[in-house]
Amino acid sequence: MTNLQEIIGVKNTAELLYSNKEVETLIQQVAEKINQTYKGLNPVVLCIMNGGVVFCGKLLPLLDFPLQFDYAHATRYNNTTDGNILEWRVVPSIDLQGRDVLIVDDIMMSVKRSLELFMPVKNKALCQ
Numbered sequence: 001m002t003n004l005q006e007i008i009g010v011k012n013t014a015e016l017l018y019s020n021k022e023v024e025t026l027i028q029q030v031a032e033k034i035n036q037t038y039k040g041l042n043p044v045v046l047c048i049m050n051g052g053v054v055f056c057g058k059l060l061p062l063l064d065f066p067l068q069f070d071y072a073h074a075t076r077y078n079n080t081t082d083g084n085i086l087e088w089r090v091v092p093s094i095d096l097q098g099r100d101v102l103i104v105d106d107i108m109m110s111v112k113r114s115l116e117l118f119m120p121v122k123n124k125a126l127c128q
Contacts, residue, residue, distance in 0.1 A: 027055070031062035034102065042066045043100035046092055049073040051106030059104060067102075070094040 018026075045067050047056040060069070073089035 024058070027058050028062060031059055034059075035062075035064050038063075038065050038067075038100065038102065040065070041100050042068065043102050044068045044070055044092075044094050044096060045102045045104060046096075047071040048103060048105035049090070050075075052104045055106060056104040068094055 042065075045056070045060065045063070047053060047069070049071055050073070070092045071090065072092045075087050075089060
């Protein structure tokens with residue numbers, strides 16, 4: 001969205017679903033589960049721009065294991081609220097072949113959908 005009046009209208013009609021405290025508590029719980037899962041590993045944490053940036057920024061300081069960080073920018077929205085054709089703007093720079101990868105985004109995706117999303121990435125593999 002780029003129209004200021006439309007942005008203000010969305011903000012004014014938005015419904016608060018969770019308080020900031022509730023969100024922070026849930027992020028801490030997610031981090032604890034991720035820490036258990038990735039303990040002893042050195043995964044790539046892959047933030048999907050732009051939606052995942054706030055969540056990723058809050059999550060990273062809570063992770064207690066070695067990791068490499070990278071990002072990708074794939075969009076379907078192009079400043080609209082309806083998804084269209086997937087457009088790759090930035091692909092990950094780290095080779096994901098054979099790596100454990102933690103994808104951080106603002107939407108939930110199935111493993112199948114995640115794999116479909118990353119198949120076109122040049123010579124990169126989400127998992128083996």
